[in-house]
Amino acid sequence: MHRRILVPGVLASATLLLAIPASAASPSPGAPGIGDPYYPAYGNGGYDVTHYDLRLKYQPATDELAGTATLLVRAEQDLSRFNLDFLLDVSEVRVNGVKASFSTSGEHELRITPKQALPKGAEFTVVVRYRGVPSQQKAYGFTSWHRTPDGGVAANEPEAAWWWFPSNDHPLDKATYDVSVQVPDGTQAISNGTLQSTSSQAGWTRYNWRSDKPQATYLATLAVGRFDITTGTTESGIPILNAYSKDLGEYAGAARASLERTGEVADWLTGYFGPYPYNALGGYVPGTDTGYALETQTRPFYSPRQFANGSNVSVVVHELAHQWYGNLVSVAAWKDIWINEGFARYAQWLWSEHEGEGTAQELAHHVYASHPADDPFWKVKPGDPGPENQFHGAVYDRGALALQALRNEVGDEVFFALLKGWPAKYAHGNATVADFRRYAEELSGKPLAALFDTWLYEPSKPSESAARSASLTPKRQPSAPPKSWKKIAATNNIHTGRH
Numbered sequence: 001m002h003r004r005i006l007v008p009g010v011l012a013s014a015t016l017l018l019a020i021p022a023s024a025a026s027p028s029p030g031a032p033g034i035g036d037p038y039y040p041a042y043g044n045g046g047y048d049v050t051h052y053d054l055r056l057k058y059q060p061a062t063d064e065l066a067g068t069a070t071l072l073v074r075a076e077q078d079l080s081r082f083n084l085d086f087l088l089d090v091s092e093v094r095v096n097g098v099k100a101s102f103s104t105s106g107e108h109e110l111r112i113t114p115k116q117a118l119p120k121g122a123e124f125t126v127v128v129r130y131r132g133v134p135s136q137q138k139a140y141g142f143t144s145w146h147r148t149p150d151g152g153v154a155a156n157e158p159e160a161a162w163w164w165f166p167s168n169d170h171p172l173d174k175a176t177y178d179v180s181v182q183v184p185d186g187t188q189a190i191s192n193g194t195l196q197s198t199s200s201q202a203g204w205t206r207y208n209w210r211s212d213k214p215q216a217t218y219l220a221t222l223a224v225g226r227f228d229i230t231t232g233t234t235e236s237g238i239p240i241l242n243a244y245s246k247d248l249g250e251y252a253g254a255a256r257a258s259l260e261r262t263g264e265v266a267d268w269l270t271g272y273f274g275p276y277p278y279n280a281l282g283g284y285v286p287g288t289d290t291g292y293a294l295e296t297q298t299r300p301f302y303s304p305r306q307f308a309n310g311s312n313v314s315v316v317v318h319e320l321a322h323q324w325y326g327n328l329v330s331v332a333a334w335k336d337i338w339i340n341e342g343f344a345r346y347a348q349w350l351w352s353e354h355e356g357e358g359t360a361q362e363l364a365h366h367v368y369a370s371h372p373a374d375d376p377f378w379k380v381k382p383g384d385p386g387p388e389n390q391f392h393g394a395v396y397d398r399g400a401l402a403l404q405a406l407r408n409e410v411g412d413e414v415f416f417a418l419l420k421g422w423p424a425k426y427a428h429g430n431a432t433v434a435d436f437r438r439y440a441e442e443l444s445g446k447p448l449a450a451l452f453d454t455w456l457y458e459p460s461k462p463s464e465s466a467a468r469s470a471s472l473t474p475k476r477q478p479s480a481p482p483k484s485w486k487k488i489a490a491t492n493n494i495h496t497g498r499h
């Protein structure tokens with residue numbers, strides 16, 4: 001969903017259109033990728049999805065998923081053909097109610113040819129009927145659908161959607177969602193947003209979830225399993241729903257002691273980032289053997305292992321910070337990952353400060369001092385890390401260090417105005433690292449290209465004089481880490497170990 005201004009008077013101009021050809025160009029196929037330099041095949045060109053309606057049925061015993069996806073779409077060119085990204089077996093595709101021909105190609109392309117070409121600007125409906133066993137589907141040699149003893153989970157970055165719904169799988173194309181899932185009685189289906197209703201019939205229960213604000217495809221999540229559910233409300237009035245697998249065993253207490261802080265943390269973050277952007281909050285911990293957490297919209301996914309050493313509110317801070325930095329404002333391309341991870345990590349530093357476990361300045365010092373110049377850590381450029389290092393620790397730690405350097409350069413008043421202004425400026429849209437630099441220059445009135453280059457783009461450790469001029473006085477010896485260091489480091493496998 002790219003935001004657009006709708007032009008009134010389209011009908012009035014229809015008579016004029018009759019006089020000239022509807023389109024000068026002949027319809028052509030939409031591109032098989034949206035144009036992301038890291039992942040050329042991800043997403044698709046030529047159209048924009050505004051809404052996904054997913055009506056699914058899932059059997060935990062066999063991992064069988066069957067569904068009908070209805071997509072509301074707008075053509076962005078004269079389309080003879082277009083692609084969706086998907087892996088399950090498709091039995092029928094209809095475009096505007098009429099059967100369309102389809103075939104598969106590449107690693108995850110579903111190629112759809114409508115009976116009639118779609119003119120640029122046309123709103124159209126695509127219905128895809130499908131079924132399959134997600135855990136048996138692979139692309140590029142991996143599956144990102146997680147089987148659990150009691151069901152299955154879709155939560156990964158950047159790849160998650162292919163295993164459960166056909167989509168234009170790139171953050172540039174956000175949409176609203178209705179996700180309706182039928183599961184056997186006694187099992188729950190968890191997704192994003194608000195639970196609108198449930199109904200039971202003949203041994204099956206249907207859960208109807210709604211996300212009414214634009215959401216990137218990788219931020220859509222589905223978890224089926226047996227959960228204990230808790231509900232509440234933040235001080236500011238946002239409803240909270242958390243779900244804990246009944247199989248968390250020894251991790252159950254620590255998981256709850258962390259996620260039950262969700263409302264408090266979200267309210268605290270509004271002080272830095274502005275009003276919480278959605279109408280639902282929460283988190284879920286399914287019975288997966290994964291290690292990472294993910295900021296799935298309104299309802300982050302947390303692996304049980306995040307709580308192996310006791311509660312970790314810091315990881316909750318990280319995933320909730322993404323609701324502004326990553327979800328409300330999303331990357332324009334995956335190379336812009338720093339506008340997500342640098343800020344989510346920095347939020348953990350602010351939380352450390354709040355808890356009296358080390359200031360952001362102390363944590364920044366520690367990052368700078370604890371990695372010697374020959375550490376490969378400094379080879380990673382957080383501003384453009386490459387697909388192989390998209391979730392490298394340096395994107396997080398050096399990324400947050402860069403923000404401390406910026407804070408010291410522009411001063412607290414401008415820095416915190418930036419933190420709050422950015423989510424409002426690009427709300428429900430996409431942005432780049434360069435957009436952030438320009439915004440920081442605008443607000444501070446200072447040229448910042450050199451600072452961004454030193455801290456985000458140089459494939460080497462910033463010099464001691466650079467550190468000194470960023471008020472990050474270099475230390476000869478690494479000092480003892482701030483108290484929060486271990487807990488923050490424990491979230492370092494946030495997105496690693498994926499696939």
Ligand SMILES: [Zn+2]
Nearest residue numbers: 322341344494
């Ligand atoms: Zn993150």
